[in-house]
Amino acid sequence: MERALLYLTFCFLASCAHKPDTGNTVYFAGEIVNPTSDYVVLYKNDVVVDSAKLDTSNRFSFSLENIEEGLHHFDHTPELQYVYLEKGDSLIIRLNTLAFDESLVFSGSNEEVNNFLLEMFLNYEDEEQLVYSYYALDPEKFSGKIDSLRLQKLEELNTLNIDKTISKGAFDMAKASIDYNSYIYKEKYPFIHKKKSGEETIHRLDSSFYDYRKNLNINLKELTYFRPYYNYVNNRFGNLSYMVCAQNCGMEKKMSSKDHLHLNQHKMHLIDSLVKEEYLRNNLFRNVAMDYLLKVHEVNNECNQFIDKFKELSENEAHIAEINHLYNGIKALQPKESIPDLAILSVEGDTVHMKDISKNNHTVFYFWTGDQKRHFRNVLRHVKKLEKQHPEYLYVGINLRTSEDKWLSMLNEQAIDKKLQYRSFDFGEIQESLIINNLSKCVITKDTVIVDAFANVFTRNPFVGQQKTLTAK
Known part of the structure; x- marks a missing residue:
């Protein structure tokens, strides 16, 4: 009910909003209730496009010339959320930081795709518990359940596209939010099923279980910073590296520190071999290094060798500095060290x-x-x-x-x-x-x-x- 009332309110506001230019100018504005920062910062991928300070009424506005169309995200520390922008858009938001995502409503041009992307984000969070109950099912039944959930969402998107025509780019982004979130479930299935079923080894899967992989590109620059896509690619490499190691490397049933090292070394090798898109490649290397250090949090020669390999592969100096900083932090938190005086x-x-x-x-x-x-x-x-x-x-x-x-x-x-x-x-x-x-x-x-x-x-x-x-x- 609250979301519906907010939506009606902002439909009215959007109808009154001034669109500075019918050409390339993008007008993006809104109101933030209970702000947690003085600014809203707009990003395209990891690059700041612009920032806007809240006024005395907690409102902000951007007037943007010739921006790159597509997915952006806005940051109101410590929260962030996506916004899809195209040339000539006039888009208004309202949110309450006490329920940041749940209260967010988009109004104006491209409101349909932005509200749809938000609903898919919230839906994914809401359905996790339901999907978790499916992981105990055998592969065929589990796959059927996930496919059914995906088809329901695709039907909603197709209905939206009939009622409110959206651009091909916006449609593709909305479809990606459906597809990749669904495929993440399948990449996780072997491991969660093993845990829920109590089976000692990974359940044997028919080759058709991963048929969806055949048509997916793991080198999409435009989706590198889109959470569902990035999480899918990361889970896929985690799945592949584990399966290869389990079959060929004598991986122990219970993971040891050595296993974590070997697994992550293998994962870096797969990424190096298969991912050519620079930003995605570097982000994946960073994730592997972070995952290893945070799971093992040891200080030894093996860790040093792993970090050296990461530095050899990564081309992102900021990531290298970040991993060095994390490792130094882990060193400072080893047993017998003094607790930081915070x-x-x-x-x-x-x-x-x-x-x-x-x-x-x-x-x-x-x-x-x-x-x-x-x-x-x-x-x-x-x-x-x-x-x-x-x-x-x-x-x-x-x-x-x-x-x-x-x-x-x-x-x-x-x-x-x-x-x-x-x-x-x-x-x-x-x-x-x-x-x-x-x-x-x-x-x-x-x-x-x-x-x-x-x-x-x-x-x-x-x-x-x-x-x-x-x-x-």
Whole structure:
């Protein structure tokens, strides 16, 4: 209902909007409720096109001459979303950062394709749980279910194209959002099916299961920065490298550090052999290096050799610097190193340092954000169990990026000790310093000294300095 009302409101606004030029000029404007930044930044791929400052009414506008047509994205830190622009467009948006994607509505020229792309994005998020239940099915039934979901979306797109004629480029982009999200499910199937079915080895698949691959190009420059396409290509290479290694390299059933190294070396070789598009190629190399370092997070000769190979293949100096920085960060978080002395805020608004909290204590630092309430409830429930099993530890929650009002409101809804809850000053600083790449991570210290900076609060037992299964169930 809210989205419908917003849509009607902006249909009216769009009808009143002034289109500066019927030729090449693009007018892109809007209003942001509860802004989290002073600016909106428009990108084409990874290049900034322009930026606009919000006015006193939290509105912004761009007037753009001779831009490259196609998919762009706009950034309102820390969120971003896609926008499809063509010459002569006059497009208006409205959104509320408290529900960034869910509240976003496009009005004006090309509103149809932009709202459709947004709906496909939200639909993909909504249907993940349903699709996850399908992974236990045999390959033929699973494929049938996914194909059925895809056909339903294609029917919606074809209906849209009949009712509101859109350009071929816009139609192709909308179709890509359907196709690649569907094919991601199939690339993931062998691995999730193995986990759900309890089978010891990857289920044998008929060659027809991957028939869709025959007509897909993995060197499309125009889709390099489109999330569904990039995620599909990345999953496809992960699938291919694992299958080849499982058949030819004696891959162990349970992945070890050596297996991760071998698998990612093989994945880099496949990318080097098959991907010629420069930006996609470099982004994939970066992803392989990030994935390896964040999974293994060790410091040894094998890691050094892997990074040397990455540097040899990558042609992106910014990516090379980023990987070097990450590896140096991992080195600083090894056991027996001192925990970074980061400043955080207490519920009283006082500045406290993590070193001061952990001094003379055995401490578990865990993390959460206000936009993932389910995770927050789950981690609190699990921490309460751990407190009973291991009362010798201090359990400290750190919120990463939530407004103060929302943070305090969420704390008030829970029966927890607020004296052990803090909020980060700077999300980027704490994420980078502690290398927080997922919210299951926790950092364990003993009197300011790191015991395990890469523990998982749900699946590992850092309390004895070893990676074992936690006892809380």
